[in-house]
Amino acid sequence: MRIVFIICAAIAMTACAGTGRKAAIIPDELSIIAGRLASEQFSGRGTGTAGDSLAALYIRDELKKAGARPFAGNGLQPFSVNVAVEPGSNNRMAVNGREYLAGTDFMPLALSANASLAAPVVFCGYGLLPSGDTLHRDDFSGLDLPGKWALVLRGYPESDPAAAGYGRLSSDRIKVLNAREKGASGVLLVSGEKWDPGDNLDRPSRSEARSGLPVLQVKRSVADSILKDSFMTLSELEKRSAETDSRAVFATLTEVDASADVNKKEAVTSNVVMMLPGSSAPDEYIIIGAHHDHLGMGGQGSSSRVPDTVAIHYGADDNASGVALMIEMAERLAAAGEPFSRSIMFVAFAAEEMGLLGSKHFVDNMGIDPAAVNLMINLDMVGRMKEGNGLQVAGVGTAAGLRDTVLAYSDTSAVRLSFTSEGYGPSDHSSFYGKNIPVLSVTTGAHLDYHTPADTPDKLNYEGMVKVGDLLYGVVSSVADSPERLAFTEAGPREPAGPMSRRRGITFGIMPDFAGNVTNGLRADFVTPGKPAALGGMQKGDIIVAIDSKPVSNIEDYMFRLGQLKAGQTVSVEVLRNGTREVLIIQL
Template sequence: MKRTHLSRITTLSFVAGLLAGPAVLPSQSQTAVQSPTRAHVETLASERFEGRQAGSDGARLAADYLVSELTRLGARPLPGQDDFRLPFSFTAGVKDGGSSLTLTREGAAAARFAAPSAVQALSFADNAEVSGEVVFAGYGLVVPESQNFGYDSYATLDVTDKIVVVLRYFPEDADQQTRAILSRYSDLRYKAMQARQRGARALLVVTGPRSPNAGEVAPMTFDTALAGSGIVAASISGEVAQALFAGVTDRSLEEVQQSLDTANPHVAGFALPGVTVSVTTAVERQRQTGYNVAGYLPATRRLALPKPWVALGAHYDHLGLGTHGNSLARGEEAGRIHHGADDNASGTAAVLAIGEALRGEPRSRHVVLAFWSAEEIGLIGSNAFVTDPPVPVEEMAAYFNFDMVGRMQENKLTLQATGTSPAWARLIEQANVLAGFDLQLMADPYQPTDVASFNQVNVPSLSFFTGTHADYHRPSDTAEKINYEDLDRIVDFAASLTRRVADLDEAPAFTRVEQTLMPSGGRSGIRIFTGTIPDYATDVKGLLLGGVIGGGPAEAAGLQKGDVIIEIAEQAITNIYDYTYALDLLRIGQPAKVVYMRGAERRETTLTPAARR
């Protein structure tokens, strides 16, 4: 671990120098021709910030940089805060804290397995100690009846209060079409849900001798849906499996697997004779602290305008080394620093540069300069901000978001969320007469960026975007590929819009954008559309709604932000995955009962799914 240690020392000394003055900024920036964004992008996207993964040292250094820049701009901490840093906690990873399995066979000494290579909790497992008799349930696959494909590993089994053992993956020798269907239901979360719904006390998963990674335990994967699955679940090694199957004398585990591998639905599981098992799972969810960074340039006129705040924001976090799932790194790139120059050092630099342009000018509304963290793992920072806002969201006249604004091509600038206010068209038209962008306007605010958080709390918003590219979410998203000339034009344009909004007598009205839906009963293959926006960043049992899509079925059913769905179509929902699988049971246009919690009150409603566009 010396390597990490060393890099930490160098980054710290770098920031120490940074705070001392501009002399240690990257040398290129000193020769650059007065671009107000270039030095920011080059700094944030440099190796020293290690890809700015939320919760990492690199992200903390980036936050330090933003704090020093806000200080330099003369910004103030938000009301009631004494720091620009706004901490929030989030789950950044999982590890096994010592799971174990004890096997008891009649007339033999108990065998205990505790090595991580022998027994390891699945990352979504509930933590508990359970024991019981053991039932082998094949691949543990259940294809919903709605799919008209008869396959149910539990068809002939009673697993109530049992420990269920299943094979990982899906039948190895099935034909292509069968594999395509079964693979959809082979996710371990889904298998755990099926076991739980049948009353099992625990699910044990073994990678069969005929499968890839034979005999190895399944890795604990980071999961942004953090809630447990409601059941004790662990993966076991081939060695442990052999011990469990010791009482099966007429065939080997490999032969058992082979009989299942043709996906013949009539090959049944069976109870494992003469053995009881006690399983203890210990999943440790690593809570970390992330930091949004925000300050404001105060209004200079005392006009008592309605909604006296305007907010500008950009997420400054990125993917670090790309080890947590969102990376698109290929081959040798994997594990390298993801520089995130466009995503989103560019937007961060834009907000700083707009602040630079606005400082010292008269204005009638306060202008917030905000930098979000943990955007890449589910808009967590901006969600934390609007959930417990230092500035009441009702007092925000507008929010402008900047996410990936550094790769403009052919003068094309996309503005998203234009449907959130009828005031935008005129303001955009006026500001763009001088700016001269070829604007691509998108009404839809339901975007995978922080603008969605502000739309959910009814703040008229716009999000600036210059399009995706081949370096997206790869280490090659680097500072020298940024189109600074056009990035700086975006800064001028956005500053002009900010000035206009900051001085409007009437705050822009908010309009909720309706999602246009296809008539129901569409083509096969179209996915169900329920119009729910799950909150991915929670440990709540059930499906917490971060919002509902305007005009969607969920809204029509009376569901709203903050509701927790606990049952849909007779399926208990303890987390986002249960919900996703339950969607397979729904049919377009056919009403389904939904049970949900609003605060402490249990309620019921009926939701009629539509077809996704």
């Protein structure tokens, strides 16, 4: 036996030498790949940027060198995303016939619809509505808003004893949705002196879901011209609106004639899709994935933790580390000798930071039946293994025996594993879990440099990344060659716990369409059996268009509506099913 082992090892070493590929994961090579991706050349790999495109080409070429070949075409899977918005040419505003200048006196917001409105203006204070048992303020009570503009102060009254509670309900979007719910046909937002002493206009940049109303931010001078005939100033109203015993809301004597024009700016980005063909079961797949995008230059509207800093966000751990490990794993798997029974696919996802858009596009356009995928392994932030060698592994409950498989290949002296059964999480594996595909998602955890320019390659633990790769090599090899397929098991919810639903514990039990593939409404990509939506008759593919007769145009509307609900409440939910509008009654 010893002689046979030595001969086989020698043959394998010869084969590896012949291809130049190594049957081991090398720290120095991990450092080269991660360092290149997280360098100034790629400028933070912001979705749709030149750095993003360069990263995709680099990853494809490195996977080719590792021994993988394109799954289809040239190995790139391009798709379009809305990366930004910019003011159009049809922005105008007149107050009682006096013209104001776009960009100087007013600015359309990114959430605005492209629409015009000539109508009277109603001042609505801070635009707040009651919430829960402790927040009772209603700035819309008694106002006649249908067909009119709502003039609303941005922010919240800091002098109000309940100010801390209102802070989470004071975003521009929530105020606009509040006004829309009360019948307003357009919204004018203005910053009081306490909220923004500089009275700066926010130029629309990042793309976000439209509200269905024209929405303009106006300077205080414009607001004062609106209030002039009512013998009021914004400064006075800001003070009065902050008082708890006095509601300064009223219909003005002024008409505003305005148009909002905001154009979406699209860009093309690409997933990278490469593979090692299988032998006896080439039409069955193991997928190893890692997102290649990051935050570019950061700034306002990005998810940077230092949004006032415009600088390269290198994204070394998030997620150059995952991509580098995927490429090195591809090389080691290619150097294994005989092909594995099942094919192994390597996917570098684009636009993860924008809401899992790349993995969502991939699972909807794989070109294979999702049932052919035996397992998806996601690598996201695997480069900061700390003292103690901790590794978090999520998804072990999504297939029978998956946890045991991981344990079988773990060297407890090298890594200390912590497990989570659930298949849903804030990374690309969630898109696969929604397609009934068993998943594993591994990470070494968060750190203070997360989503800041300080996430640099010099801070990565490359020896720790080798430990992660060695563990996963065993898992992949076992699953790729096993005569038995993994059997998918439901493990936890398929929807996010958004800020509103977390606070109140309210959930329908659906996995929403994060990519916004429908233009009006929110599609349920999965309906969890036994949860309120399923018990109320909702089906996969239903498009939610209203909750309790209040419109739902997108995922932001959906989360906002959830935040208004209470446990035990019964709500009517209007859905489009195969083009037909139906009403469901759902008990929460």
